[in-house]
Amino acid sequence: MQLDWTGIDHVTKVDPEKAMPSDPASLLAATDLVMVGGSDGVTEENTIATIEAVRDAAPDVPIFQEPYNADQVTKETVDAVDVLSVPAVYNGDMKHFVGKHVSMYAQLASKPSSMMGTSLPVVGSVIESKAEGVVADLTEKIVGEGYVIQHTDSAAARTAGATEPFTTEEVAGAALATETFYGFPIFYVEYSGTYGGPADVEAAAAHLEDTVLLYGGGIDSREKAEEILDAGADAVVVGDCFHDDREKFTETIPRR
Template identity: 30%
Template sequence: MKLKRSIPSWRHVFKLDPDRTLDAAALEAICLSGTDAVLVGGSSGVTYDNTVELLSRVRQYEVPCVLEVSELEAAVPGFDLYLIPTVLNSRHPDWIIGHHARAVEQYSYLIPWDDVVPEGYIILNAGCTAALISEANASLTASEAAAYAQVADRLLRLPIVYLEYSGVLGDLELVSTVHRSLENAQLFYGGGITDAGTARMAAAACDTIVVGNALYSDLEQALSTVAAVKQRHV
C-alpha cells in the first residue's frame, strides 16, 4: 500500500523546520513519540543543505518523513511524500498556481508524481511569515473560510485542506465550521498547539493536528500532544 493512502488516518504530525536547531536527544524523542509522521518545512531559511541534513537525521528512525515544498531549491529526493501547498486565499496568483507552473515547466521530468500530494492552504494569521510572504487575505469569516475549503474539496478535489494559524491558537469554532463543510478532503490544522490541552481542543475540530513551534520552546509539553490525541481515539 502506498503511503499516501494512509493520510486520512493521520491524527498527529510533528513539523520540523530545517532552519531551526534540534539536538540528537530531542530529535530521537520526537521520532519515537508515536506521531503519525514528521513533516519537514518552513516559511523562510529553508535550503537544500539544511533540508538534506534534517532528512538524513530523521531517516535513522522508522517514522514517515514528508517534505512540504516551500522552496523549489530545497526539493530534496528521498522523502516518503511531497506536499505541495497552494495558498487559496493569497492575493497573488503566483502562490495559487504561478510558482507551481514554473516548477513543472523546469523540472517535470524529475518530479516523482506518484509521491506528490497537493494541499490547499488557508492562512488565517495575518502577522505570520507565511501570510506576509504569500500576501494572504487572512481576515476571513467562518463562512468565507468554509467557502475556500469547499472550493478545494469539491471543485479542485484536493486531498488536504490546511488551516494555518502559525504560532497562535486559532478560532476553533471557525475550524469546526470548515471541518463540517468538507466531504472528502482531510482537514489539517496548525497553530498554537503547545500542550495536551490545546491538542485535544484542536483535534476535536479537525482531522489532523500539526505541532511545530512548541517543539522548540517546550519539548516535553509538545511531546505530550501525541498521547492526548491518540488516547482520545482509542
C-alpha cells in the first residue's frame, strides 16, 4: 500500500493501556495523525475502546493501529482504522523481524482459497472469522515499518529484544536498505521515553526519498519537534506527554 503523507508532520501515539486525557478533542485538534499502540497491557478490547475514543474526539484525523502482537489485530480493529502499521525491528530478535510476521501470514495462508478470494482476512480473532473480506481488508490496509529501537532501556526495546542500539552508520544503512531493498513504506527511529537528538534522523534522511521517516521519543517541546523536522523527519511522533502533560503536548505542535 502507498501512503499519502502530504501535510502530516505531527503524529500522536495513544497507548490503549493508559488513560485518555480529559477533553482529548482539544488536544487532538492540531495533530495530523494518530497511532494506537503500546508495548504493555494492550488488548483487542482496549485497542477498540481507544480507537473509538479517538474517532469521537477527532473524526477527521487518520488512525493507524500499530500492533505488537497478532492477537491485538481483529476484524473489528482492522475495520476501525485507516492503516495497520506493523513494525519489523531491525535491531531486535528474529521473532520481531520475521517470526511474528511469518506466523501471522502462515495463518492467513492456511485459509481455504475460497476465503481468500479477491479480498481476504486477518489475524487474531480474524483468523477464526468466517467472514469474507476480512483478509482483503487486512491486505489492503497493512504497511510495514522498518524500526530501529535506539533507547534500549525501554519497554519497547525489552519487548523486541533490542539490546544494542545501532550506530549512526548502521542507522544510515538500515534507512538505505529500507528504501532500496526491504521496501517498507515507513522507517521509524524509535527513542521511546528519551530524546535522542537529530543525528540518527539526519543520517537516515540522506537516504530516503519514497520512504516516510518518523522519529519518536522524548519530544516534549516545540524546539525538539522542530529540531527533528529540520533534520529531515517527515513527522515527529509524540507519545508520553499526550497522556502525562497537556501543556507540553500542546507545545509539540510545530509552527506551520
